[in-house]
Amino acid sequence: MSKKLKEVLANAGISMDLQSGGAAPEKMVDREVKREPHPRIKKLKDIFMDTLSSANNEFTYWYTREYMMHDCEIPVVRRAMALKSAFSHSTPAIYPGELLVMHKASYFRGSFPMPWLSEGFYMAHEDEFYKEALKRGSASVDEHSKFGQGGGNVTKSFGKVISIAGKFGMRQEEIPALLKLAKMWYGKSVDDLGNKYEKMVPEYKTKEQIMRSIICMFDSGFTLPQGREIINYYYPLEYGFDGIIKIAKELKDKVAGKADGDGMVGMNRLYNYEAIILVIEGMQKWINNYAKEAHRLEKITQDEKQKEEYKSIAERLEWIEHNPPRTFIEAFQMIETLHIGVLNEDAISGMSPGRIGLVLYPYFEQDIEAGRLTEDEAIELLEQDRIVKTSIDCFASTGVVGGVLSGNTFNTVSVGGLDREGQSAVNRLEYLILEASANNAMPQSTIALLYDEKLPEDFLMLAMEVIKCGTGYPAFMNTVIAQEFLMKQYCKEGMNLEDVRSWAIGGCLETSPSVWELLHLNGKEYWIPGGAGQPTSVGVHFLSMPKVLELVLFNGIDPRTKEKVYEPHNSKLETYEELWKQFKLYWQITCQVLTWTNNIQHDVWRKNNMAILNSLMKPDCLDKGHLINELGYRYNGTFSIESAGTITMVNSLAALKKIVYDDKSETLDTIKDAILDNFGFKDASEVNSFSLADQERKNNDAGKWEKLHFEVLQAPKYGNDDKFADNILLEWEEFFCEDATHYESLYGLNMYPCQISVSTHGAMGSATLATADGRLSGTTFADASMSAFPGTDRNGPYALLNSASIWDHAQSQNSQLNIKIHPTAIRGIEGSKKLLALTRAYMRKGGFHIQYNIVDSKVLAAAQKNPENYRDLMVRVAGFTQYWVEIGKAVQDELIARTEYEGV
Amino acid sequence: MENLLYRDARNYVPIDVTKGIDHLTGQIVMADKEAPNGYEVMPKCKNCKNFKDDGELMGICESSMSNPKFFAYPDMVAVTCEMYSNKL
Missing domain, CATH: 2.20.70.100 (Ubiquitin Ligase Nedd4; Chain: W;)
Incomplete structure (x- = not known):
C-alpha cells in the first residue's frame, strides 16, 4: 500500500502532530455544556432532524403564469403582479405545536426553483429528470425514509422522489411541470440575458477561461443576486401593511406624471409605488390564507390546548395582516413573515435579521411590564425561531449551494454592539437570545457578537458558555474595526457616527450598513436598528489566490485544463519582486474583467428582477419612490472583490521567497516540475481524502521530490508570529485593500475588499495543483482568510493572533479567523475566562473576527466514519455553523486536520 | 375510485x-x-372541473385568462385557487 504523507514525514523524524500546547486525552471527550430546548420545541426539532429538503413548483408556477400574461407591462409592475399572484396562491402549511407559523413553501423545509434567474440547469438535465420522473415509482418510499449521510440533503433519487442538484427532493409528479416552466424562461432569465450582453465585453473570453479554471466560481448576478445584508423590519412594525399601502397611495398621487427635476428616473416613482402596493396586497393575501387555515385546523382539532393555539394563531395573523403589531408574539410573527416573504422574492443567501434583540425589545419590555409575557415564554419563541431559520433552504445550483454555501443560508442575528449614543446596547432580551441559542443549538440563526469594551462582563461570559456547547457561535466581531471600515466606505453616501453604530453582520460576517429608526409603541419611543444597504453578496466573488499564483508560475496556462487563461507574461520571474508584480497584474486583470461582466448581470437583474418587498422595507425607498435598482437605498456602495485561499497563497509565496530567491537552494523550474508531479503523490480525488496528512505517494514514486517536499513544508509559515511569512500577508493586504477600491460597480460607486471563504477553500482546492508551500494537488486551502493551514501553527494561539493582526483589518469589510480547541482546554469557569481573555486579546490587537470549534478531533473522525450517529453534531466552517453531515468531505477533512489546541 | x-x-x-x-x-x-x-x-388540479388532462402528468387550466390557455399539472394543490371547481 502507498505510504501516506504523515508516515513519510514520521520516518524522516518530522511529526505532523496537529495538537498544540499539550496532548489531548486518549479517550474521546464530549463537549462540556449540553442543554435542551422546551418540550414543544424539542418535538418540532425532532421533526426537522428527520426532514428532507423538499421543493415544489407552486410559487414558480403562479409567478410564471402571471408574468407571462403581461408582456407589455412596465417591468417593475409586471414583476409585482407575478409576486402578488405567487404569494396569494401559496398553500399554507401549519404544523401542530408551532407558535410562529408560515413557511417558504408548503413543506417543513421547503423551497422552490426560480427559473427567471437561471433555467439552464434544469434544461441541461431535462432528459435525466424526465426519465426519472416517468420511470420511477416501483420502489417503496418507506425503504428510504431514513437518512444516510447528508442529513436533510436528498443526495440521490429514490422511490417517487427525484434528487435535484444533489440537495433537494422533488416529487416525480412535479418534474414535467418544472421542465415546462424552465423552458418558458429560456432566453429570458437573468442568466441568459446577462450572458447575451456580457459577451459584448471585449475581454469576455478571459472571463470564460477564469470560470473554467475555477479561479472564480460564482456569477453573483443570477445565482444569489441579493443577500449578505440586514433586513429592515421598521416600516411594517411602525405602520403595518395597511399603513404602508396608505403611504404608497398618497405618494403615488403626489408623483403621478411628475419628473420633479429628475429626467432619468423621476417618472418611475409612479410605477414603483404601484408595484409596492401590489406586493403588499400579495403578502396580505398570503397571511390571510394562513389565518384561514389556522381557523380550519381549530375546527377539526380535538385537543383543546392545540385548538386554542390555532385560534390565537389565526387572530394574530388577522391582526398583522392589516395593523402594526401590539405584542411581543405579534411582532415576532410579523418579522418572521417578512423574513420568509423576502426570501421568497429572490434567491438569497445571507438575509440576516440583524439586531432583533433591539428590534423586538419594545414589545418585550412592555409585555413583561404588563405581565403579558414571561421570560420563559420569550425563550421558547426564540428557540422556535431557530427551527424556523434552520429550515430555510435556498434553491440554487449545486455549485453554489454545495460548493460555496454548504447548504447554509446565513440568517445571522447580531447581539451586543453600541446604541445610538455609543453605550452598550445589550439588553435583557439579548441575554435570552443567547440562552435560547444554547438551549436549542441549531445552525441558524448563527449569532454574531458585536464586541466592544463597553459590553457587560456577565454577557460575555454567557457567550463563552454558549460557545462551549460546541455551537460555533457566537462569533466575535470587532465594533471598533467595523465602524472604521463603515465610515471609510459610506461617509461619501452620508453616513454619520450615530448610524455607524447601528451596524450589524449580514450573511456570515459581512459588515453591513444600517440606520436607526424611531418606533412608537403605546406612547413610548424606541430607536431600533435595521439594514439600509444593498446586498453585499454582490460583485466579484471568491477569487482563488493560489490558482492565480499557479497561472503566474505557468505563464498564463492552466496546467490542469491545458488552456490559456491569461496572455502569457513571458517573464522569467528571476526575482521575487518580478513574481509578486506579475501576480498583481494577473489579479487585476481578473478583478477588472469580472467586474464588467458581473455589472452586466446585475444590470439585467435590476431591470427585470428587481427587489420590491425587500426594497420597500429599506430606507429610503418608500420615502423616495425609488427601489434598489434606482439607488433608493440609503447606502449603495456595497459591491466587493472577494478573495479566497489567502493563507495558502501567503505560505506559497513565503516558500518561494525563502527557497528560490533568498537561499537559492532550489530553482523555480525545479519547484514547478515538482508541482506538476504533485511532489510524487497521487491527486486527492484519487485518495478520496482532502487533508494533506492523508495523501498517498504514487505507487511508482522513487522519492525524487522527497527532499524538496520536506524543504517547502519546513519553510516559514503564517500563524507562528514569524515576520518572514507575516510580512508577505501584510504586503498582500496593503495591495489588495487599496486595489479593490479601484473597481466600479454598476451603481457608479467604488468597490472594497471582502475576505471570507465560506466553503470555497474545499472546491477551489480541488481544482488547484500542488502549491509551493507543500500542499498537495486537490487538497483544501487553509480555511477562511486568517485561519492557519492545518498543522502549521505550532507556536500557540497567541502567536497565531499576532500573525493575523499584522495588518489593519479596518481596511477590509471583514476577515476570518477560526481556531479549534479541545473541550478540556477550557473546562469550567476558569476555562471560560481563558477563552474570553484569548478573544479579547485578539480584539485589542485589532483583529476583526474570531470563532472556535470546541471539539475533540476524535469526535469529528468518528462522525465521518459513522455519520448516522452524529446527525446533530455542528461545526464552525469559515463564518458559519453547519451540521457536520451536511457539509462536503473536503471541508470535513480540513476540519479534522486543523490544529487542535490543547491549552489556551 | x-x-x-x-x-x-x-x-x-x-x-x-x-x-x-x-x-x-x-x-x-x-x-x-x-x-x-x-x-x-385535497383540492388539486386533477380534481378540478377546469383541468383538461393532457397525459404525462400535464394538462391545461381551462379557467386561465392566457391565450393560449396556460398549462396546469394534475398534482398541484389548489387550496388557494379562486377558480377551483370540484368535479368529484
Whole structure:
C-alpha cells in the first residue's frame, strides 16, 4: 500500500502532530455544556432532524403564469403582479405545536426553483429528470425514509422522489411541470440575458477561461443576486401593511406624471409605488390564507390546548395582516413573515435579521411590564425561531449551494454592539437570545457578537458558555474595526457616527450598513436598528489566490485544463519582486474583467428582477419612490472583490521567497516540475481524502521530490508570529485593500475588499495543483482568510493572533479567523475566562473576527466514519455553523486536520 | 375510485416529499400510504372541473385568462385557487 504523507514525514523524524500546547486525552471527550430546548420545541426539532429538503413548483408556477400574461407591462409592475399572484396562491402549511407559523413553501423545509434567474440547469438535465420522473415509482418510499449521510440533503433519487442538484427532493409528479416552466424562461432569465450582453465585453473570453479554471466560481448576478445584508423590519412594525399601502397611495398621487427635476428616473416613482402596493396586497393575501387555515385546523382539532393555539394563531395573523403589531408574539410573527416573504422574492443567501434583540425589545419590555409575557415564554419563541431559520433552504445550483454555501443560508442575528449614543446596547432580551441559542443549538440563526469594551462582563461570559456547547457561535466581531471600515466606505453616501453604530453582520460576517429608526409603541419611543444597504453578496466573488499564483508560475496556462487563461507574461520571474508584480497584474486583470461582466448581470437583474418587498422595507425607498435598482437605498456602495485561499497563497509565496530567491537552494523550474508531479503523490480525488496528512505517494514514486517536499513544508509559515511569512500577508493586504477600491460597480460607486471563504477553500482546492508551500494537488486551502493551514501553527494561539493582526483589518469589510480547541482546554469557569481573555486579546490587537470549534478531533473522525450517529453534531466552517453531515468531505477533512489546541 | 392516498387528503400536511402529519390524528404518516376511509379529498388540479388532462402528468387550466390557455399539472394543490371547481 502507498505510504501516506504523515508516515513519510514520521520516518524522516518530522511529526505532523496537529495538537498544540499539550496532548489531548486518549479517550474521546464530549463537549462540556449540553442543554435542551422546551418540550414543544424539542418535538418540532425532532421533526426537522428527520426532514428532507423538499421543493415544489407552486410559487414558480403562479409567478410564471402571471408574468407571462403581461408582456407589455412596465417591468417593475409586471414583476409585482407575478409576486402578488405567487404569494396569494401559496398553500399554507401549519404544523401542530408551532407558535410562529408560515413557511417558504408548503413543506417543513421547503423551497422552490426560480427559473427567471437561471433555467439552464434544469434544461441541461431535462432528459435525466424526465426519465426519472416517468420511470420511477416501483420502489417503496418507506425503504428510504431514513437518512444516510447528508442529513436533510436528498443526495440521490429514490422511490417517487427525484434528487435535484444533489440537495433537494422533488416529487416525480412535479418534474414535467418544472421542465415546462424552465423552458418558458429560456432566453429570458437573468442568466441568459446577462450572458447575451456580457459577451459584448471585449475581454469576455478571459472571463470564460477564469470560470473554467475555477479561479472564480460564482456569477453573483443570477445565482444569489441579493443577500449578505440586514433586513429592515421598521416600516411594517411602525405602520403595518395597511399603513404602508396608505403611504404608497398618497405618494403615488403626489408623483403621478411628475419628473420633479429628475429626467432619468423621476417618472418611475409612479410605477414603483404601484408595484409596492401590489406586493403588499400579495403578502396580505398570503397571511390571510394562513389565518384561514389556522381557523380550519381549530375546527377539526380535538385537543383543546392545540385548538386554542390555532385560534390565537389565526387572530394574530388577522391582526398583522392589516395593523402594526401590539405584542411581543405579534411582532415576532410579523418579522418572521417578512423574513420568509423576502426570501421568497429572490434567491438569497445571507438575509440576516440583524439586531432583533433591539428590534423586538419594545414589545418585550412592555409585555413583561404588563405581565403579558414571561421570560420563559420569550425563550421558547426564540428557540422556535431557530427551527424556523434552520429550515430555510435556498434553491440554487449545486455549485453554489454545495460548493460555496454548504447548504447554509446565513440568517445571522447580531447581539451586543453600541446604541445610538455609543453605550452598550445589550439588553435583557439579548441575554435570552443567547440562552435560547444554547438551549436549542441549531445552525441558524448563527449569532454574531458585536464586541466592544463597553459590553457587560456577565454577557460575555454567557457567550463563552454558549460557545462551549460546541455551537460555533457566537462569533466575535470587532465594533471598533467595523465602524472604521463603515465610515471609510459610506461617509461619501452620508453616513454619520450615530448610524455607524447601528451596524450589524449580514450573511456570515459581512459588515453591513444600517440606520436607526424611531418606533412608537403605546406612547413610548424606541430607536431600533435595521439594514439600509444593498446586498453585499454582490460583485466579484471568491477569487482563488493560489490558482492565480499557479497561472503566474505557468505563464498564463492552466496546467490542469491545458488552456490559456491569461496572455502569457513571458517573464522569467528571476526575482521575487518580478513574481509578486506579475501576480498583481494577473489579479487585476481578473478583478477588472469580472467586474464588467458581473455589472452586466446585475444590470439585467435590476431591470427585470428587481427587489420590491425587500426594497420597500429599506430606507429610503418608500420615502423616495425609488427601489434598489434606482439607488433608493440609503447606502449603495456595497459591491466587493472577494478573495479566497489567502493563507495558502501567503505560505506559497513565503516558500518561494525563502527557497528560490533568498537561499537559492532550489530553482523555480525545479519547484514547478515538482508541482506538476504533485511532489510524487497521487491527486486527492484519487485518495478520496482532502487533508494533506492523508495523501498517498504514487505507487511508482522513487522519492525524487522527497527532499524538496520536506524543504517547502519546513519553510516559514503564517500563524507562528514569524515576520518572514507575516510580512508577505501584510504586503498582500496593503495591495489588495487599496486595489479593490479601484473597481466600479454598476451603481457608479467604488468597490472594497471582502475576505471570507465560506466553503470555497474545499472546491477551489480541488481544482488547484500542488502549491509551493507543500500542499498537495486537490487538497483544501487553509480555511477562511486568517485561519492557519492545518498543522502549521505550532507556536500557540497567541502567536497565531499576532500573525493575523499584522495588518489593519479596518481596511477590509471583514476577515476570518477560526481556531479549534479541545473541550478540556477550557473546562469550567476558569476555562471560560481563558477563552474570553484569548478573544479579547485578539480584539485589542485589532483583529476583526474570531470563532472556535470546541471539539475533540476524535469526535469529528468518528462522525465521518459513522455519520448516522452524529446527525446533530455542528461545526464552525469559515463564518458559519453547519451540521457536520451536511457539509462536503473536503471541508470535513480540513476540519479534522486543523490544529487542535490543547491549552489556551 | 382508487383509495385516497394521504398526500391527496385535505387534512394531511406534508413535512417533506415522503411524509407528513395527519391533522386528524396528529401522527406522522407516509405520503404514499392510503388514508383511512372517509377522509376528505385535497383540492388539486386533477380534481378540478377546469383541468383538461393532457397525459404525462400535464394538462391545461381551462379557467386561465392566457391565450393560449396556460398549462396546469394534475398534482398541484389548489387550496388557494379562486377558480377551483370540484368535479368529484
